[in-house]
Amino acid sequence: LVREPARTPDDARKRYQRILGDSLSCLSPTASWYVGPSLDRASDDDYSLLFRNRSIVLKRQNLPSLNLTCAQRFSIIPDPREGFEGEWKANTLAYIYTVENSDGEMFSWHWHPFSSSARPEPHLHVRGSAAEFGNSLHKVHIPTGRVAFEDVVRFLIADLGVKHGRRDWDSVLAESIFRFRKYRTWA
């Protein structure tokens, strides 16, 4: 892993966008991102990210296609860690990653701590029968650890049979996930 110090907020934002671009290319060679200033931002370095198309189509071998949607908020902050003085980093503020089939949402990973005092932890929604859970399953907040976009991409390719967008997807994701785990400030 080659360290890429970000000496300015702009460097940090572009590095983060490039890493997410690498990860997205593992699913599709044509998908792309939109990034813009968050609408209710508290600072100039608060950004929102979503796919350029509303969703991306995930083709599978001998199985119906799926759709993935993504919304993420991040900010650029001075790197608080010892040894990184004078550097900047991206700091995820919230995310929603949703996998849908023709019947609607299948899985949706949520983390939106600033907008939900009742449910600040990362959690997962899964569509299913209400009978066994005593509640509509998509209303149940299944606890999870922090989930990276790359975790979702790997799950789609490795577990749901989604066709990859590039042959080196495994190593590209491995590097992105390694960076995420190494440089994140909380788990």
Added chain:
Amino acid sequence: VIFGKLVHRFGTAEPKSAETVELSEAEFRALIDERVRESVGIPLDEFKAQLADGRLDAEAPSLAGLAILIGARTG
């Protein structure tokens, strides 16, 4: 064209990172307004108001992503 398709099929084309298009504040607001109109059929300001007073469920599958992008309270 045929050669290009063969290159793509066998994965020998150079893989490249997905593009990120950077939008201004006005462009981003217009994009979110467009997505809200597509999903819910109402303008962004009305969407915010309906989320704020509970008429819309911010946890609804098609709304949750838009809700965090505008800072709405979600479940």
